[in-house]
Amino acid sequence: MEEFQQVAPVVSSLTDEKRVAFYKKTYTHLAMAVLLFVIVEWVFFQIEPLVxxxxxxxxxxxxxxxxxxxxxxxxxxxxxxxxxxDINQQYLGLLLYVIAQAFIFIPLIGIAMMISENTVTGETNILYQAVILTLSLFTGLSAVVLITKKDFSFLRSILTMGFFIALGLIVAGLIFGFDLGLWFSGGMIVLASGSILYQTSNMVHKYSEDQYVGASLGLFASLMLLFWYILSFFICYYF
Structure with missing residues (x-):
């Protein structure tokens, strides 16, 4: 989990006007990160050796x-x-993060596209379904925090423990050769949902108004984690 270095008041203590401006900047950068991810992913799939x-x-x-x-x-x-x-370093960090996400998603998205192409009815586009479900769940969870203004920082220790357990299961699966399957993906969807609550809460209660790039990266990370395991769940179900 990231550390925060405030040099200005946190967002929750700002005036309504400044707080709304911060939210707009953060979600605009989040949308730009998602768009960049789509573009970079498309470019990667044009490079066969990389795929x-x-x-x-x-x-x-x-x-x-x-x-x-x-x-x-x-x-x-x-x-x-x-x-x-250093705002340039902040943007470079966000760019690097998006590129890394795009690369690690290549196999998962490739499998999803192959499953969709091989479906008998030709109507099961699991990639499209995963995108819709991810955005819907992300929007709903973010709204819970923004409307209630509840501080979900208590989730930090739970999420940390959960991610260590998940990593242990992944390593165990590789050692003993068992498939983690639907149950693991379902559990990780729950964990990713908690991460969205935590990151959105951080945006409100932990960040200062000049940290909108870092806030957008935190939200993007949680969004992509949720997308990964929702897509993995559909792949396990159909494959």
Whole structure:
């Protein structure tokens, strides 16, 4: 979880006008990050050697190497995005994070597209379904925080423990060769939903008004985590 370095009052203590302006900046940057993700993902799929390489990294322990690299890159990107004194570093961190997400999503989105193409009826587009469900759930959870203004910072320890347990299960699955399946994806959807509540709460109660780039990265990370496991759930169900 990220650390906060306030040099200005937190958003919850601002006037209504300034608070709304911060929310607009944050969600505008979130929308831009999502759009950039779509563009970068499309570009990646035009590069066949890159797609083949990404798929090759899902085999056995290569997947752990890929996850480890992803965690290192995204952790570095998060630190960059939370630097108050350098807006260029913040934007570079957000850009790096989006690119890393786009790369690790290549195999999952590729499998989803193959399943959709091979469906007998031709009507089951699980990628489209996952996008709609993800955006709907994200919007609903964000609205809960923004409307109630409840502080969900207490979820930090629960989420940390949950992610460590999930990582342990992933490693155990690789060692003993068992498929985590629907139940794991369902549990991770719950965990990702908690992460959205936590990150949206941070936006309101932890960030200062000049940290909208870092706030948008936190929301983007939770959104993509939710999308990953909703899409994984559909893949497990149909595959």
């Amino acid at each position: 083949n390489f990404a798929f090759s990294m899902t085999q056995g322990w290569r997947w752990m190497i890929m996850l480890g690299g992803f965690m290192l890159v995204t952790n570095y990107a998060e630190k960059m995005a939370h630097k108050n004194h």
